[in-house]
Amino acid sequence: MAVYDFKAIEKKWQDRWATDERLKAVDFHPTKPKYYVLYEFFNISGNLHMGHLKGTVPADALARYKRLKGYNVLFPIGGDSFGLPAENAAIKRGINPRKFVEDGMKNAMEQSKKIGLSFDYSRSFCTSDPEYYKWTQWIFLQLLKNGKAYKKKGYVNFCPKCETVLSNEDSQGGKCDRCGSDVLQVNRDVWFLKMREYADKLLGNVDRIDMAENLKEAQRNWIGKSEGIELNLDLVDENNNKIEDLKIFTTCIETVYGITFVVLAPEHDLVEKLASNIKNLKQVKEYQEKTALKSEFDRISQVKNKTGCKLEGIYAINPVTKAKVPVYLADFVLCGYGTGAVMAVPSHDQRDYEFAELFNIPKIQVIEGDVSKNAVEKLEYLEKNSKMLNSGEFTGLPVREAKKKIAEMVINKGYGKKVINYKMQDWPFNRQRYWGEPFPVVFCDKCGVVPLDEKDLPLTLPETDDYLPNEKGDSPLSKIDSFVNTTCPKCGGKARRETDTMPNWAGSSWYWLRYCDPHNSEKLADFDKLKYWGSVDCYTGGTEHITRHVLYAFFWQNFLYEIGAVPTRDPFIRKMGSGLILDSEGKKMSKSSVNGVSPLEVIDKYGADVARMHLHFLAGYEDNCMWTFAGIEGIVSFLDKVWKLQDMIKGDGISKEHEVELNALIKKVSDDYENLKLNTAISACMIFIKKIKEDGYITKEELRQFLIVLNPLAPHITSEIYERVFNADILDEKFPEYDESKTVKDEINFPVQINGKMKGTILVSRNINQELMLEKIKTDSRFTSYDLNAPKKVIFIPGKIINIIL
RNA sequence: GCCGAUGUGGCGAAAUGGUAGACGCACAAGACUCAAAAUCUUGCGAGGGCAACUUCAUGACGGUUCGAGUCCGUCCAUCGGCACCA
Numbered sequence: 004m005a006v007y008d009f010k011a012i013e014k015k016w017q018d019r020w021a022t023d024e025r026l027k028a029v030d031f032h033p034t035k036p037k038y039y040v041l042y043e044f045f046n047i048s049g050n051l052h053m054g055h056l057k058g059t060v061p062a063d064a065l066a067r068y069k070r071l072k073g074y075n076v077l078f079p080i081g082g083d084s085f086g087l088p089a090e091n092a093a094i095k096r097g098i099n100p101r102k103f104v105e106d107g108m109k110n111a112m113e114q115s116k117k118i119g120l121s122f123d124y125s126r127s128f129c130t131s132d133p134e135y136y137k138w139t140q141w142i143f144l145q146l147l148k149n150g151k152a153y154k155k156k157g158y159v160n161f162c163p164k165c166e167t168v169l170s171n172e173d174s175q176g177g178k179c180d181r182c183g184s185d186v187l188q189v190n191r192d193v194w195f196l197k198m199r200e201y202a203d204k205l206l207g208n209v210d211r212i213d214m215a216e217n218l219k220e221a222q223r224n225w226i227g228k229s230e231g232i233e234l235n236l237d238l239v240d241e242n243n244n245k246i247e248d249l250k251i252f253t254t255c256i257e258t259v260y261g262i263t264f265v266v267l268a269p270e271h272d273l274v275e276k277l278a279s280n281i282k283n284l285k286q287v288k289e290y291q292e293k294t295a296l297k298s299e300f301d302r303i304s305q306v307k308n309k310t311g312c313k314l315e316g317i318y319a320i321n322p323v324t325k326a327k328v329p330v331y332l333a334d335f336v337l338c339g340y341g342t343g344a345v346m347a348v349p350s351h352d353q354r355d356y357e358f359a360e361l362f363n364i365p366k367i368q369v370i371e372g373d374v375s376k377n378a379v380e381k382l383e384y385l386e387k388n389s390k391m392l393n394s395g396e397f398t399g400l401p402v403r404e405a406k407k408k409i410a411e412m413v414i415n416k417g418y419g420k421k422v423i424n425y426k427m428q429d430w431p432f433n434r435q436r437y438w439g440e441p442f443p444v445v446f447c448d449k450c451g452v453v454p455l456d457e458k459d460l461p462l463t464l465p466e467t468d469d470y471l472p473n474e475k476g477d478s479p480l481s482k483i484d485s486f487v488n489t490t491c492p493k494c495g496g497k498a499r500r501e502t503d504t505m506p507n508w509a510g511s512s513w514y515w516l517r518y519c520d521p522h523n524s525e526k527l528a529d530f531d532k533l534k535y536w537g538s539v540d541c542y543t544g545g546t547e548h549i550t551r552h553v554l555y556a557f558f559w560q561n562f563l564y565e566i567g568a569v570p571t572r573d574p575f576i577r578k579m580g581s582g583l584i585l586d587s588e589g590k591k592m593s594k595s596s597v598n599g600v601s602p603l604e605v606i607d608k609y610g611a612d613v614a615r616m617h618l619h620f621l622a623g624y625e626d627n628c629m630w631t632f633a634g635i636e637g638i639v640s641f642l643d644k645v646w647k648l649q650d651m652i653k654g655d656g657i658s659k660e661h662e663v664e665l666n667a668l669i670k671k672v673s674d675d676y677e678n679l680k681l682n683t684a685i686s687a688c689m690i691f692i693k694k695i696k697e698d699g700y701i702t703k704e705e706l707r708q709f710l711i712v713l714n715p716l717a718p719h720i721t722s723e724i725y726e727r728v729f730n731a732d733i734l735d736e737k738f739p740e741y742d743e744s745k746t747v748k749d750e751i752n753f754p755v756q757i758n759g760k761m762k763g764t765i766l767v768s769r770n771i772n773q774e775l776m777l778e779k780i781k782t783d784s785r786f787t788s789y790d791l792n793a794p795k796k797v798i799f800i801p802g803k804i805i806n807i808i809l
Numbered sequence: 810g811c812c813g814a815u816g817u818g819g820c821g822a823a824a825u826g827g828u829a830g831a832c833g834c835a836c837a838a839g840a841c842u843c844a845a846a847a848u849c850u851u852g853c854g855a856g857g858g859c860a861a862c863u864u865c866a867u868g869a870c871g872g873u874u875c876g877a878g879u880c881c882g883u884c885c886a887u888c889g890g891c892a893c894c895a
Contacts, residue, residue, distance in 0.1 A: 220814090221812090224892090231895080340894045425894095634821065685832080804828080
């Protein structure tokens with residue numbers, strides 16, 4: 004038998020798979036059930052890294068397993084090619100982003116072939132392909148027509164050194180991802196998508212998806228649902244003349260008797276309306292200007308330092324107590340949450356407490372507890388169910404009861420109503436960059452914002468070699484007159500195009516739908532095909548975008564469902580989050596990690612099968628793991644033993660000797676593939692080979708079944724042996740079935756406990772009953788020292804254990 | 810601060826409430842060899858004992874149970890998410 008030349012043999016199979024029709028998904032397959040496995044888009048900004056090997060291989064194993072199980076599997080791949088990463092990389096190398104993406108995609112596809120991934124490449128596309136972004140633009144038009152997109156002035160992240168606007172993701176920790184400069188906030192006219200309106204529907208998606216609890220919690224936190232009361236207060240002047248209504252939001256209506264002041268966000272629009280009544284208007288304006296200069300990041304990072312400004316001459320009336328309290332502006336109140344105004348109860352909220360100390364405002368304690376140094380906050384008093392103080396008719400009630408009753412009273416008397424608030428904001432949807440989807444709208448002096456006609460899509464991105472925004476921070480598209488100047492589709496008059504582009508998250512918010520029908524030029528995808536492929540059965544990939552991309556995906560799918568473009572609200576049935584690869588210092592190993600080991604290096608040295616198996620023997624799919632070459636010899640020697648099985652074939656059929664081991668193997672590995680637990684699948688295969696080595700032979704049928712079982716993990720070597728021994732292609736085979744009754748031996752080592760302690764095992768028939776078992780124990784020399792004649796109690800679990808209590 | 814996940818040998822890690830440490834690495838001894846590599850065999854949680862055996866061990870302390878790594882409490886630590894969200 005020849006030595007296993009992995010380089011030549013792996014290449015041979017990879018070349019065959021590249022064009023193999025059997026790896027392609029078939030729309031409306033007449034007999035096979037469908038199964039949709041999705042791995043997240045490749046980010047076209049460099050080479051594949053170890054994280055890709057960790058993420059893709061289990062998805063590939065699942066796809067290969069499901070094909071062998073007789074499913075019609077859709078396992079596509081594509082490229083997230085619009086956006087900053089690709090554009091920045093292109094600028095850095097001085098090449099056209101279009102060219103960069105083309106090369107990057109080709110490279111990623113070649114590299115994924117080297118890993119042995121069985122993608123259906125015939126369905127691939129990039130988000131920057133005009134045939135694809137035509138439909139991204141189409142979706143935006145639908146959002147606009149259905150009132151889910153609007154334009155408003157708002158703040159965006161801006162890097163002064165790169166002269167570009169950045170997304171939140173590209174400005175984490177307030178630093179530019181590219182150059183490390185501090186990110187500023189600039190006020191710009193921004194397109195927003197009404198994502199907040201979908202908050203509750205998104206929570207529904209979160210509940211229904213099969214996903215790890217920590218990821219679900221991260222999403223729920225991000226959405227940030229909170230129930231409370233919106234309370235109406237009158238704003239009055241010094242002479243108690245009513246000037247305005249003020250709405251505040253609170254989740255602690257039980258503390259309503261303790262209000263001693265009210266705070267508005269500095270940007271609150273009431274300030275302008277009240278201007279004539281504010282006695283210290285100059286001071287107020289100064290405060291507003293000062294806080295406006297602070298970036299969102301500054302406001303968050305300076306958590307401890309309270310600042311504020313009193314509105315002299317303005318007072319608020321507590322509707323419950325009729326008390327007249329002062330009104331302040333303070334930047335600890337955010338204008339984007341609730342009503343942008345809060346009632347302050349310094350005895351029962353730490354922020355209010357600190358503010359009251361600073362401005363010398365009195366406190367009214369309304370719930371038991373020590374408030375001399377800190378506020379007694381909601382969590383603490385609710386936990387203890389303390390009693391109410393100074394709260395009129397509610398004084399003395401336990402706080403839980405009072406909370407309900409005060410809320411009822413407030414609602415009944417018309418002082419307020421129940422409301423639900425969300426932390427999640429609407430989605431700022433434009434970037435002042437070149438490399439993205441152009442917005443399919445124009446601005447007409449007569450008609451205002453006018454959407455393009457759907458038949459005129461795609462609105463293609465014009466060519467340029469000037470990728471930087473102008474000095475005002477406008478997108479580079481604004482410098483291209485032939486693009487900017489156009490005619491209004493409605494009145495035919497002069498109009499200007501929107502020159503901003505969509506964020507890189509736009510194209511990835513619906514791509515799984517396009518795979519169902521990637522070449523459709525009439526629709527984003529044929530409805531019947533969408534119905535056939537349905538929700539993604541298993542979506543694999545990293546966890547870093549769980550509160551961004553996955554929520555955007557939920558949002559768009561819900562919207563598309565509501566306008567009848569797709570058949571379901573849920574894009575994904577199950578989401579598996581791939582763990583990270585850490586380097587020797589325990590840091591994330593990725594493209595940006597300098598000392599990262601490339602998967603291609605490992606493949607070059609050991610072959611793709613070894614690389615696939617070694618990495619996934621180190622840890623489970625969702626676990627982080629440290630990359631190391633240590634232990635790789637174990638996989639090398641295992642595959643060497645597998646190769647040498649060819650010399651050990653003796654007989655046909657399944658031998659009595661291996662029947663149980665083989666059935667147990669098939670059972671274990673089937674479960675493990677379903678659950679992406681490749682590490683234990685590998686160990687099960689090793690256990691089987693150990694037994695074969697012990698006995699010195701394997702039958703032809705046993706080898707056949709074993710190769711199919713191992714194939715999803717190590718597709719190259721198993722395909723090669725299969726061809727050599729059986730003169731057939733393993734892709735045509737069916738995954739072996741197992742017989743449950745044959746997965747356990749008839750004779751087992753039955754565990755014996757005395758007084759709950761393990762004392763040993765006795766080799767007996769698996770079906771032994773209690774009486775017989777007791778007899779066996781009594782006659783066993785190891786147990787003669789115990790008086791077993793009158794046990795207090797005997798616990799006997801058939802086939803499992805016996806426990807004798809003396 | 811709030812929420813979530815995790816915590817098991819020298820290391821990576823397994824264990825539907827039922828023999829803790831499967832499987833692999835490393836290590837040690839032996840076989841083969843002039844020798845080495847490769848390969849094969851055996852051992853390998855800690856303590857005690859010549860041995861048969863025995864005691865202690867799954868972050869800590871309690872609880873439920875005939876029986877707990879697993880379930881329930883209270884802590885501690887690590888990682889992750891959110892964070893002046895009213």
